[in-house]
Amino acid sequence: MTHCVMVGASYDPAVRTLTLGVPRERAPREKRVAIVPGVVAKLKELGFEVVVESGAGEAAGYGDDSYRDVGATIASASDGPYREGAASAYGCDVVVKVMPFEHDELAKLREGATTISLLYPARNPELVKALAARGVTAIALDKIPRITRAQKMDVLSSMANLAGYRAVLEAAAAFQGFFGAQVTAAGTERPARILVIGAGVAGLAAIAAGRALGAEVRAFDVRAAAKEQVESLGGKFLTVELDESGEGAGGYAKSMSKEFIEAEMALFRAQAKEVDVIVTTALVPGAKAPILVGDDVVACLKPGSVVVDLAAEQGGNCSLTKPGEAVVHEGVTILGYTDLPSRMAATSSRFFAGNVLALLSDMARAPAGGEAGFRVDLEDEVVRAATLTHGGQELPPPPPPEPSPPAPKKDAPTIAKKPEPKPESAGAIVFGILMAVAFTLVAFYAPDAFVQRFTVFILACFVGWQVVWAVAPALHTPLMSVTNAVSGIVLVGGLLQAAPGGSSLAVILGLCALLVATINVAGGFFVTDRMLGMFKKGGPR
């Protein structure tokens, strides 16, 4: 049995190109548009004729003319159900939207068409049923598997990235202080402290944005693999003292034990006393978001603090979140905006369209021995996972992907992490004894003049020790040659011995010393200079 189906099989592709419709978004406060003018030319190359509903891109800053200029057709808003031959963005072979379809939109779709949008099937089971009943092939962008090949199509990641960035900006606007440290004549300010809970794509973007504004950022995530990513962005990674990995399938975290959650809450309460901003990004696929910032955690926050809840759309990570709203609770502002990507509609639309284009080009790729052209290939891992309805049926969910392997434990072997040369302590003791003996001998037997020189010697050893430890390891070779040259200062001795002149053995030996020592000095200095001349810093590229 094959699952390879040509869309619009009743049409002859040679006679008719496929149409791709871009309706205006209906959801309140949704400013994004699924396709931007910038990708229209590439869609044409894939064989699509693009039909855009009038005003679809207006809110994102892409007027009808900007679509017309690149060769798209503008269709007027259609109210009635599908009619063959009528110019409508909904009546196309492929219909692309950002938000899930609303029930009254379904009648406008052509039977056998393909829809591409976010769908959130777990939250919208009736919608999926209705799409199946309408006889369309529904592809849910939120169900694209999180595998390497599909990264370029991953709308959730690209939107989460924007949301994380925007979350920090919204927090900064609501927060009544500087984010970065300030040192001014009027006083100094420590940097604001941000706690990011959940270091996924959104969390990492929030960390980067917070750091860029100069704030001090801590982050918590149950997945050990997140530590490195957090630290690479300059955040501090927080952990609880319990050994449990939260690595789940598809890059999400799995649910944790009761003990772990208690330890986690204790950590958040402690952190809340210190931080100014909390950004929460914890989502559990297909379920209500977990409450991580309860009333007790909010109570620990200082007045003027800000909580940004990126999980607001799925119920929120904060117990006080009102989805879509900003509320103030005892001086703490809790932002539950659900339209963060929409607040950057021009950019988020561009990213969204880029993801859709990547999906469409992947679907239009020529199969082995076949011709290029858009098709819904259910043998394809990515397409199969994202396709929810096909041929009037709801498709069962595909087998889940393998969980990503846990981070290798670095300290597994029995060897100590930081190897210290063992005999150092023994060496220190021996050294100490030798010094004590030397000091005693000098103190009791040496003449005055010697003691003076001995003092100079010991102090010089300490100075040398301090100065040389500061030398950059990259310069160890030049250091060696310059100290080599300095050690040639014995030439001073040769000079003193040779000065009286004449031909006594002492003078001749002095001259010999002078010769070899001068070679040492001159050679050492010249070669050091030659080496240092080669050390160059990289210029701006």
Add this chain to the structure above:
Amino acid sequence: MSPQAVTVAYLASAVLFIVGIKGFAKPDTAKTGNALTILGMLIAVAVTGLVAFSATTEGLPFVAGTIAIGAVIGALLARSLPMTAMPELVGLLNSFGGLAAVFVGISSYLAPGHAYTTEAERNVHLVECWLGVAIGSLTFTGSVVAWAKLRGTLSGKPLLFPGRHLLNLALVGATIGLAWPFVGEASTDAGLTWILALTAITGVLGITLVLAIGGADMPVVISLLNSYSGWAGAMTGFVLQNDVLIVSGAIVGSSGIILTIVMCRGMNRSVLNVVFGGFGTEGGGPARKVEGEVRELDVAAVAAALSTAKEVVIVPGYGMAVARAQHPVKELVELVQAHGGRVRFAIHPVAGRLPGHMNVLLAEAGVPYDLVHEMETINTDFPKTDVVLVIGANDIVNPAAVDDPNSAIAGMPVLHVWESALTVVFKRSLGAGYAGVDNALFLHERTRMLFGDAKKTADALVAALRNV
């Protein structure tokens, strides 16, 4: 010049040495540091000259001539030798320092420069001469052997003859024991015989000590000998009652000791273990056998991987120095950068035959020093690295150091290249490294081998990358 003026001038010179070497903390200030050190040296020499020739100028032409000849020879040596011969040159110059200390010690014994007022003063002076000559002679012959080993005149293999520890012990005993008859000897002629015998004994000691040390341990030996030449200088300062010698000798001595410690930490071995050879004889059980399949990759495939890589790290080793591959490697860096990748170098503390050897070679090829990173700063970045090129390095990238407690190099800090997405190893053949330990890295599932001479391979890679 008044004695106060001389003291102050010497003080100035000592301060210049300290400030000058402090300048080596950063590449930006190192050149100034070198200039200040030179200035310190010039002041010390000039002042000593003024003092020495205040009474008579009889020896002046000889002294001036000798200095001129020495300076020309030194400058010619420093200018003419290629950068790859730098380890040898440092060893050679070091031997001169030691030799000079021997000459000065003997000369000062023969003509003390001032009359002794007490018996104790005489004894102290004689002991100082004795120590100065002993350390100087040891430094001289040891450095000569190290020089010969580094340039390949002598085999790099450690020469471990039976009973060498006993012989060395006997030589040390003789060095100390013979001091008594020497100090007790009233006649200078007889004393001269003693001190020449001492020169010979410590000279032999220097040879036997360094012969027993392998080629790859030469960085430690050179550092240690560098330190000895400093102590010899400081001893000479005691002999001549000259503070500037004492200060500079102490700085050089400390510097050498520190470099030695750095090297030894880099290998997780004690100084004694390095100095007395006997490498790889410790360890509990047998080292884990390394078995598996070696996968090769051709130049075109490596070029393709480099052209798309975002993060590239290059790990150079002694093999790069031997093949003189640093110049094509530099071109490689530029080409990868042109393809949009970031390239950095990871330098292990004991890579090469001198501390900081790799840095100098890369600097010579024109690689900006801010691309060159030390092990500690870059070792955590390998999981984020797309391609690692290991060029002529072996033990410093061996995972056995981390995960096999029975390996001869267990516990040695190594570069964790195997954590990257792809590791390409440039290698002449599939042999073990200096430590004689098999390298599981070569069999790792994400490692590919690129066999051949490092320079030819790098050249081919440059050509291939140009055409991508």
